[in-house]
Amino acid sequence: MMSAALAGCSSDEVTYEERPVEAIYNQAMDRLLNGESELAAVDFDEVERQHPYSVWARKSQLMAAYSHYLENNYDDTIFTAQRFLQLHPGNRDAPYAYYLIAISYYEQIADIGREQKITELALDALREVVDRYPASEYARDAGLKIDLARDHLAGKEMEIGRYYLDRGHYGAAINRFRHVVKFYETTSHVPEALHRLTEAYLSLGINDEAKNTASVLGYNYPGSEWYLDSYALMTGEDQRLDPTEDQPWYSRMWKSVF
Secondary structure (H helix, E strand, O other), X not given: OEEEEEEOOOOOEEEEEEOOHHHHHHHHHHHHHOOOHHHXXXXXXXXXXXXXXXXXXXXXXXXXXXXXXXXXXXXXXXXXXXXXXHHOOOOOOHHHHXXXXXXXXXXXXXXXXOOOHHHXXXXXXXXXXXXXXXXXXXXXXXXXXXXXXXXXXXXXXXHHHHHHHHOOOHHHHHHHHHXXXXXXXXXXXXXXXXHHHHHHHHHOOOHHHHHHHHHHHHHHOOOOHHHHHHHHHHHOOOOOOOOOOOOOHHHHHHHHHO
């Protein structure tokens, strides 16, 4: 082991200690296991700095990214994982690097009241995991998160649409709700979007379009509260299940109106 003193312009002295790669890597792993992930990231970076062409350097790059992730340092995680992929695109751990990038975006998704650019980045990164490595252990979780991210984006569209609808900007509201129905058709927001479209069309006096939309809602979501609301808008009647009837309310409504 040898040491070299590096003197700066000031009188302060910084000591640089060259160590065997195994010693640095093992110290990093010990710190990681002890919950000192921030210090572990420093040590993993030191492995690459001192021994850039070793096998340990490749391992350390990805472990550094993981250490940053544990500290919720998402920007550092993404940067380090992307650098790993640039240097080692065919490495067997590439799927995990892509996954780290994706979940780092995903965990920064803000509530629907805020701008959703990060949600779109998360969705793109999650899709990349699924598209590149569909058989990997990370694809299933990425797929679930894709559904949640899409639902989040649909929720943002609904929020904007309701804002326009409440203020009488029916054309703008219709555009938002139709966007949800067309591009987020598998999300939980579609029944409400169809109901809001019915409401907007009626407000504009476009009764045939309102009836068609309510029919689509009734056909696809016959038991939903949103269909009940649309039925009330179309007929002026608010119905619930009649215990004396064998048929549910939505079956009676469908036959009587649509």
